[in-house]
Amino acid sequence: MYDRFAVDRLIDLWLTEDIGYCDLTAQTMIDADATSAFAMNAREPLIVAGIDVAARIFERYDPTLKIDKRLNDGAHAEQGAILMTVSGNARSLLTAERTALNIVQRMSGIANLTARYVKEIEGTRARLLDSRKTTPGLRMLEKHAVACGGGLNHRLGLDNGVMIKDNHIAVCGSIKAAVARARKTVPMLTKIEVECDRLDQVAEALETDVDVIMLDNMSVPDMRHAVELIAGRAKVEASGGIRLDTIRAVAETGVDYISTSKIMQAAPAVDIGLDEAE
Known part of the structure; x- marks a missing residue:
């Protein structure tokens, strides 16, 4: 599109x-x-x-x-x-x-x-997402190509959603503070996602009204534990180091989405x- x-x-x-x-x-x-x-x-x-x-x-x-x-x-x-x-x-x-x-x-x-x-994760609940790591000037066309191949688009640009990463958390002081600040001013239909690379961060994110929790560069056992902790209270995205030979194991942890830049960059x-x- x-x-x-x-x-x-x-x-x-x-x-x-x-x-x-x-x-x-x-x-x-x-x-x-x-x-x-x-x-x-x-x-x-x-x-x-x-x-x-x-x-x-x-x-x-x-x-x-x-x-x-x-x-x-x-x-x-x-x-x-x-x-x-x-x-x-x-x-x-x-x-x-x-x-x-x-x-x-x-x-x-x-x-x-x-x-x-997409074929590698058939039969699981996981859906494949792209990223913003696109060729400058070609984003809309590369993301269209992902859709043609059966993937889903993540944010089209910075104005498409709130993605709270480690540096945002560091500036705000905590995940709770970052989510609360974002929720005050974000447009009503816009989702808020928090990036977590540790299980204690997942637990903190669950104390907020975040929409999506990203498991960033976690091990497969930790991802499985995180999915159990979240228990459907937020959507779960896995990201970081995803490759064709590793994506099936990640999908089988029960995450909702898996994002990778490899489908465009490689x-x-x-x-x-x-x-x-x-």
């Missing part, structure tokens, strides 16, 4: 960065009125994310280009599947090609990795190509 107006501003920056003064290769080798048709295809199995953004890049650069999207975001594409076709002015197609491929490869890579993490781009249409 993202706003088209905001995406258009990003696309203008991306195209300006890549083109510079002009696409020297296209303009010196291709006649101005030459036309062509290309197909964007999956060169490996993948979950589609960013296809609308890729299509908009072509439209933004040249509104006369004709685009036919074959698959939507969130769809599973087998190797060889055509994601979309684009036809029209050959110079325009080749000038915008790399920018369109870059974003759909990046976003589909995030969706792919997210889906692997996601490899998938292989997608733009080849001449047959």
Whole structure:
């Protein structure tokens, strides 16, 4: 989920960065009125994310280009599947090609990795969350890619919720003081979450009206104990050091959510190509 107006501003920056003064290769080798048709295809199995953004890049650069999207975001594409076709002015197609491929490869890579993490916790109550550790300027698109892969979005930005971390607690003096101060002024529908890295902090947080308790970098036995202490009085999120090979054990402690930055920061781009249409 993202706003088209905001995406258009990003696309203008991306195209300006890549083109510079002009696409020297296209303009010196291709006649101005030459036309062509290309197909964007999956060169490996993948979950589609960013296809609308890729299509908009072509439209933004040249509104006369004709685009036919074959698959939507969130769809599973087998190797060889055509994601979309684009036809029209050959110079325009080749000038915008790399920018369109870059974003759909990046976003589909995030969706792919997210889906692997989601699969690892199937059958548990836990849901996968992302984080704010995103590529500057690409947050809304990377978080959209997480959703395409079956994950949930944590805060979109600092204005989306109150997250009380160790430094906030240090300034306020205690978890109780920090939560009380936040609750006085926070908007009515906004949730308050407290980060705890020890069981005694969990016990203190339970004496407040906090909505979510984050278990930060706790051991699996301590997380299990914390879930028992909380006993449904607040939602429980586990975070810190979550990897594909450790997430199942964390999910089996009974937490409600597991957050990780790995699904965005460690996601490899998938292989997608733009080849001449047959």
